[in-house]
Every structure is written in structure tokens, then in C-alpha cells.
Amino acid sequence: MHQEARLLNLVFRRSGHIITMNMKVIGIIVAALVIILIAFYMNSSNGTPTTPAGTPESTATPSPAANGLQVQDVVVGTGTEAKAGDTVSVHYTGTLENGTKFDSSVDRGQPFRFPLGAGMVIQGWDLGVAGMKEGGKRHLVIPASLAYGAASPSPLIPANSTLVFDVELIKVERAN
Numbered sequence: 001m002h003q004e005a006r007l008l009n010l011v012f013r014r015s016g017h018i019i020t021m022n023m024k025v026i027g028i029i030v031a032a033l034v035i036i037l038i039a040f041y042m043n044s045s046n047g048t049p050t051t052p053a054g055t056p057e058s059t060a061t062p063s064p065a066a067n068g069l070q071v072q073d074v075v076v077g078t079g080t081e082a083k084a085g086d087t088v089s090v091h092y093t094g095t096l097e098n099g100t101k102f103d104s105s106v107d108r109g110q111p112f113r114f115p116l117g118a119g120m121v122i123q124g125w126d127l128g129v130a131g132m133k134e135g136g137k138r139h140l141v142i143p144a145s146l147a148y149g150a151a152s153p154s155p156l157i158p159a160n161s162t163l164v165f166d167v168e169l170i171k172v173e174r175a176n
Contacts, residue, residue, distance in 0.1 A: 009029070029161025068143035071128050077169055084117025085175035088129060091168045097141075102156040111170050122147045132169040139164045 082088050089111040093104040105112045114120050116129060124142030132138055143158040144150075152159045 059118065060144075067108055067127070067146060069124055069127055069146055070139075070141035071104045072139040073132075073136065074166070075135070075137040077133030077136025079136075079169075080170060080172040080174070081131060081133045082129055082172045083117055083132060084145060086116070087113060087115050088176070089113045089171040089173075090129065091170060093166045096157070096163045097162050097164060098158075102154065122163075125165070128165070129165060129167060129169065132167070134169055134172055140154075143152040 054133075090113075091105050091111050093101060093106055095101050108171060114125075117126050119126065122142065124146035127140065127146065128140040128142065142163045142165065143163060147161065147163045148157060148159075150159045151162070155165070
């Protein structure tokens, strides 16, 4: 009986040692996996989001730099900001690149009113006036692709002309 107890005690000691060793090995493996996963995540993200295969590309309006529209705030307004759906009143002077004036609401003494983003004016205006604030003045250089293109509306504007506008936002009327 004494021999069996001694043998049993030896087995328990050894199995305890085996269990302790197994716990250490498992801890090391788990720590290594965590480090590998963190390293993989940091390398794969590189600070840019990934897009799964088959995801359609964005249909958002291209930025002004991408579509050729040049926008320069001459005076930043302090009033209400113009957004798509609002009706805006502006004063403007339109010229060709060579400085030849072809239209001006200032000369007529009557602001021009239109619904922003509704396609009622050339695309360069919808894009270029959006984001202006009341009281602001903006200089727009609009490529033909965002103006009239080959279909000139007037003999004063040659086909495929880049148009230059100085625009002052007078009033923003919020959409209901």
C-alpha cells in the first residue's frame, strides 16, 4: 500500500508538472498569435480603408480639381451657406478667358435667382456656387465640359469655351 501511495504521489507530481508546462506553452502560443494578428492588421490597413472585391465605385460628384472647375473665394461670406435644393440669388459677371464680357446681372441691376443643384444652370454653377455663404464672392473658371460644350447658346460664346464668372451670393432661401 505504501508503494502504491508513493507511485500515485509521483504520478500527481509529474502530471502537475506536465499541466504547468502545457499552460506555459499555451500562453506563449496565444501571445505569439496576438502579436502576429496585430502585425497583420497594421500592415494590411496602411491607413487606407480596403474595399471588398465587387464593390461598385463611388458615384459621388468628382472634386473640383478632378473635373477641371477652378474655385477661388475672393470674399468668404458670413451668412447662410448655399446647399443643393436651396434657391439662391446671385450677382455675376461672365467673361471669356480673354476677358470679353458676355453677360452680367450687375449691368442689368437685377440679381439672378435659381434653384441650386437642380440642373437649371450650367453644371459649373451648380458645383461652384454650392458651399458659398451669403455675402461671399467667388471667382469660377469653368471648363467647357461643365459649361455649354460644343452647343453654344449665344454668338457671344464660342463653342467649347472655358467661361470665367465672378459671382456674389446675395441670398439663400432654404428648401422646405
